[in-house]
Amino acid sequence: MQLMMMMLLRLMMMMVPLVPSPSEAARSWSRVGGGGGGGGGRGRVVVQARLPSSSSSSSSSSSASGCAGRWVPRCCPDRDPDCFGYGKRGGRCYCDAACAATGDCCEDYRRVCNIAATDCAVLGWGAWSPCSSACGVGSRERIRQVTVPPHNGGAKCPHLRQRQGCYSHSLQLCQGIREVAQLLPNYYTRSTNDPWKRPHMMKNEPATSSCVFFRVDDASSPCASRSAVAPWLRLLQAGRRVCVECQGEAVRRGEGRCSGDGVQGTRTFWAAVSVPGCRGSWLRERHHNDCHCPPHSSLLFV
16 A cells, blocks of 8 residues: 555656746755655755846846947937946946046947047147246246147146246336335425525425325334334334325436335335334335325325
């Protein structure tokens, strides 16, 4: 009886074989069971097989595909993070219009996408600027303009600015820059005891006078500490604008100006004549001929 049961079971297994699904694998047959009054037999246990992941299969199937191996469209306008292929080493490369700028295009990008690189084009150099120093060592520069910017990975633009040292020496300018203005308050009059130069004796002599306007840049500490004794020093506080008059005998013969009257737009230096240690710098802003400064809020060149 037991033998008949075993033969029947084997016949049934031969007629209906176990067919695993694609995601399953079968182990080898187990040994025949036995013992007792029950029937014995053998079977096999189905276990889950390991399938390749989608990313690995995608990577292997797309290996070295580049832009040519992409689904249509092979090339994408603008920036598109989904527009990628795979390079020879299996890493991602891109086929969008932004890949040239980011440097991650597929090797066949230009060929497949029919993209031509445009190199940067520039004009010739312009003229040199004036020397930055009116007297002595300075610098000057020149520039050139871009006519065609680089595109699709073309060559970058060269340097657009050049700078070089220069030396400028104008006798008149250098003299004006090096001079230190000697100052007194405007209420110091230029009266004289010479009878031949009394006002009523000088009617035929033209009275030459000019005004120079400065912005005070810096003043030493004695200027502030002595301002209580000499209130006119307050005119020389940093940041103030002051009118300085050039008149009479302070005018240089043959030059029509006073010593220390400065150079337009250039930092020069000054000193208060009657206050030791009071000195500083200023910037000349403008100059007027045939002019008089307000008598109680201005200074005189000595």
